[in-house]
Amino acid sequence: MFFFGRPEYYPKLGFVEAAVFGIADCSGNNYPELMAMELKKGYLDSVEGKYQESSINDDSLNKEAVREYDKQFRSGEAGKE
Numbered sequence: 001m002f003f004f005g006r007p008e009y010y011p012k013l014g015f016v017e018a019a020v021f022g023i024a025d026c027s028g029n030n031y032p033e034l035m036a037m038e039l040k041k042g043y044l045d046s047v048e049g050k051y052q053e054s055s056i057n058d059d060s061l062n063k064e065a066v067r068e069y070d071k072q073f074r075s076g077e078a079g080k081e
Contacts, residue, residue, distance in 0.1 A: 001039060002051050007032035022048030 002018055018024070018036040021044040025034055034051060038044050059066050 001037050003035055004031075004033045004053075005035045007035070010035050013037075018051060024050050026050050026052045 002023060005015065007017070015035040015037045017030065017032055018034040019030040021036050021038075023034070023036060023044075024030050028050060036044070055061050
């Protein structure tokens, strides 16, 4: 499992820097915030590569779809900036 998170918090839950597993961001850089955790011990032992976030997570690219989705959860709040 890979994501960008707070390095002062997530290690308490078992996450480590992705660089431990040979994983960098899409530009080949490593940051403490790029976190990783094996869900199965040893699964990433022979893996290395680059982490590419999906554009589906970019609200600015999917603003209308996000608003429609959010309407399910925020009665009276959806559509407000």
